[in-house]
Amino acid sequence: MSAAQMTLLALVGVISGAANAIAGGGSLIVFPALLAVGLPPLDANVTNSIAQWPSYFGATVGQRADLQGQAARLRLVVPLAAAGAFTGAVLLLVLSSAVFDTVVPVLVLAASALMALQPRITHWTGDPQPGDPDRTVALGLSVFVATLYGGYFGGALGIIMMALLAVTANDTLRRLNAVKVALSMVAATAALAVFALGAPVHWGWVAVIGPATLVGGYAGAKIAQRMHAAVLRWSVVVLGVAVGAYLVVT
Template identity: 35%
Template sequence: MGIWEALAVFGAGIAAGTINTIVGSGTLITFPVLLAVGLPPVTANVSNTLGIVPGSIGGVIGYRRELRGQRRRVLRLGVVALVGGLIGAALLIVLPSDAFDTIVPILVGVAVVLVAVQPWLSRAVRRHLARKATGGPEAAAGPDPAADGHSATTAKAPPEDTAAAAAQGEDTPAKPAPAHAHRRDGGVLLMGGLLLASAYGGYFGAAQGILYLSLMGLLLDDELQRLNAVKNVLAALVNAVAALFFLFVADFDWTAVLLIAAGSALGGPLGATVGRRLPPVALRVIVIAVGVAAMVRLLLT
C-alpha cells in the first residue's frame, strides 16, 4: 500500500468514525476505499470491522451524557446485539456473499422509509393505544411523551406518591398503567428486529445504525438523541464481537486495520460533538440522506 493509498484509507477511517457516531453507514465509505486499494472483498470487510471498533467506542464515550438513565435498556438490548452480531459474523464465513448482499439494498430502503414516517407512525400508535386502554378517544390527546426525551409517566398519580417514589429511586406507580407502557422496552418486536439488524451488522454492517434508529424510533418513546446514544453502544458491541470472531477464522490486512482504527478513533468523538448539536429534525434528515446514499451505493456496486 503506497503513501497516497494509506492516506486515503486513513481519511476514510476519520469519515467513517464521524458518520457512524451520528447516523451509521460509515462502512459505505471505508469498504469501497479498501476495495479500491486492492483488498479482496472478504478481507476488506473483516479488516474494516476490526478497524472501526475504536471509532465506535469513541462515539459511545462521546454520547455518554445521553446514556444516563438507560442502563437497563442498554443491557437488555446489548445482549441481543451480541448474539445477532456473532450470528452475522458466522454467516459471512459460511455463506456465499451473494446470498446476503442481494437483500442489503432492500433492508436499507425499508429502514429509510421507517425513519421518514416514524413521527407520524408513533403518533398514530399512541392514539390507538390510548383509545384501546381507556375505551374512548378522549385519552388520545395530550403531550408527546417523547418531547422531553422520557417515556410518559402515569395518569393522575398523586404528587406525593410520585415524589416519594423518585426519592427512593423507584418507578412512579401507574394508576392506571399508561397506554404505551409496553413501548418502554419495545417488546418482542424490537428484540426480534434488533437481532436481525445485528446479524446484518455482523455480516456487513453498512447502515446498521439506520436499522437500529428506525426500529427504536418506532417502538420506543424517547428522543432521537438518546436513541442515537443507544445505537452507538449496540453498533460497538456488534463490531467488537464480530471482530473478535474474525480474529480466529479470517485473514486481516493489518495495515488497513491500523489506518482505519487511527482514523475512526479521531472521527468517533468528532461525530459525537457534531451529532449532539443537531436538532432531532436535522438528525432525521441526515439519517434519511445517508440511507438513500447507502442504498444507491449498494445498488451500483
C-alpha cells in the same frame, strides 16, 4: 502500502467515523476504499468491520452522557446485540454472500423510509412520549435481527439500527442515537472476536484506519449532540437513500 494509500484511508476513516456517530453507514465509505487498494471483497469486509470498532468506541465515549438513565434498556438489548453479531459473523465465514448482496439495498432503503415516517408511526401508535415503556418484544427482536445483519456485512448497520430504535423505543432521537452507537460497538466487538480468529484480516490497514475512525467517531458524537431532532432524522434518511442507491448501482 504507499504513503498516498495510507493518507487516503486515514482521511476516509475520519469521515467514516463521523458518519457512524451522526447517522450510520460509515463502513460503506471505507469498504470501497479497501477494494480500491486491492483487497478482495471478503478481506475488505472483515478488515473494514474490525477497523470500524474504534469509531463506535469514540462515539460512545462522546455521547456517554446521553446513555445515563438507560440502564434497563441496555440490559435488555446488549446481550441480544452480541448474540446477533456473533451469529452473523459466523455465517459470513460459512455461507455465500449472494443472498445478502441482493437484500442489503432493500434493507437500507426500507430503513430510510421507516426513519422518514417515524413521526407518523409514533402518532399511529398513540403518541408515546419519552419515558413511556418501550415495545420490549419488538425492540429486542429488532436489535437481534439488525446486529445479525451487522455481523454478516455491517454496511449501514447504524442506519438500520437507528430506524428500528426510533419506532420500538420511546425516547428522544439524541438518546436513541447514543444507544445505537453503543450497540454498534457491542456488535463490532462480537464480530471482531470471530474475525480475529478465522478471517483474512489485514491488520496493517486496520492500524491505519482504526485510529482515524476513533477521531471521527468522537467528533461526530459531539456534532450529533448539538443537532436538532429533525436534522438528525433527515441526516439518517438522506444518507440511507444515498447508500441504498449506491448499493443498487454497484
